[in-house]
Amino acid sequence: MHYTELIKTIKERREMLQVTQETLAEISGVGLRTLKQFESGKGNPTLLTLQKIADVLGMEVSLRLKNLSGNK
Amino acid sequence: MHYTELIKTIKERREMLQVTQETLAEISGVGLRTLKQFESGKGNPTLLTLQKIADVLGMEVSLRLKNLSGNK
DNA sequence: ATATAAAGAGCCGTATGATGCACTATACAG
DNA sequence: CTGTATAGTGCATCATACGGCTCTTTATAT
Numbered sequence: 001m002h003y004t005e006l007i008k009t010i011k012e013r014r015e016m017l018q019v020t021q022e023t024l025a026e027i028s029g030v031g032l033r034t035l036k037q038f039e040s041g042k043g044n045p046t047l048l049t050l051q052k053i054a055d056v057l058g059m060e061v062s063l064r065l066k067n068l069s070g071n072k
Numbered sequence: 073m074h075y076t077e078l079i080k081t082i083k084e085r086r087e088m089l090q091v092t093q094e095t096l097a098e099i100s101g102v103g104l105r106t107l108k109q110f111e112s113g114k115g116n117p118t119l120l121t122l123q124k125i126a127d128v129l130g131m132e133v134s135l136r137l138k139n140l141s142g143n144k
Numbered sequence: 145a146t147a148t149a150a151a152g153a154g155c156c157g158t159a160t161g162a163t164g165c166a167c168t169a170t171a172c173a174g
Numbered sequence: 175c176t177g178t179a180t181a182g183t184g185c186a187t188c189a190t191a192c193g194g195c196t197c198t199t200t201a202t203a204t
Contacts, residue, residue, distance in 0.1 A: 001134045003119065009135050020150060031193040033153095040152060043191065044118045046161075047075065059135045062073045063081050066132050092180060103163040105183095112182060115161065118191075145204105152199075159192075169182075174175100 004041065006050075011039050013057045028056045076113065078122075083111050085129045100128045 001009070014024055021039065025032040030052050037043045038053070051061050073081070086096055093111065097104040102124050109115045110125070117125075123133050 001132060003123070006119070006133070006135060021152095022150075033193050033195090034191075036152060037191090042153090044120045046116045046118050046191065047078070047122055048116045049192080050119055051075070054135055058138050060073060060138050061078070062134055062136055063078060063126055063131045064134055066130050093182095094180075105163050105165090106161080108182060109162090114183090118161065121162075147202100147204080149202085150200085152197105154197080155195090157193095159190100161190075162188085164187090165185090167183080167185105170180085171178100172180105173178080 007039060007041055009059075010053060010057065013059060014039075017057065019057075024053065024056065028052045079111060079113055081131075082125060082129065085131060086111075089129065091129075096125065096128065100124045 014021070021035050022032055024030075025035045028035075030049055034043075034045070034049060035053065038045050038049070047061065054061055086093070093107050094104055096102075097107045100107075102121055106117070106121060107125065110117050110121070119133065126133055
């Protein structure tokens with residue numbers, strides 16, 4: 001997943017759960033400023049930050065093999 | 073995946089491909105020092121760093137739903 | 145028009161990630 | 175033992191992520 005896709009996934013998931021940035025920031029332990037920056041495509045979050053956000057959204061960061069054959 | 077699992081995955085993948093840290097650092101564009109720190113479990117890499125490493129190993133960073141039911 | 149809620153962005157101090165260099169540790173070959 | 179390859183670490187510098195505070199923007203409601 002490219003960076004923009006990751007952001008989109010997080011954002012859509014948050015909105016699907018009807019959680020505001022403010023609430024998500026609180027329950028994830030990530031600063032509101034940091035979350036706002038991330039969702040607006042700015043910056044380069046650390047793995048820890050991404051994990052904290054993903055976690056409370058019921059998601060997790062993972063590594064998977066790229067499908068080299070029928071990928072694109 | 074927890075942090076240690078991510079590291080383990082990267083490390084095993086690199087060794088499976090018989091690539092040294094030095095080579096991986098060169099082809100991924102990540103500093104050797106940074107890669108060493110990451111694989112030895114130190115620090116908290118940025119998403120960009122993780123993506124660069126995963127990419128040249130034929131892997132990608134992704135977000136997936138946690139299996140809440142039969143997970144643990 | 146005013147009020148409220150949510151998101152985005154500027155300013156800015158602090159913490160720390162990224163990196164190079166030099167050194168150490170380990171394993172293995174000779 | 176020496177030499178080589180690979181991995182890990184201490185130190186120092188620079189860039190930047192984190193986060194609080196404040197202001198703006200946009201949408202919606204009264």
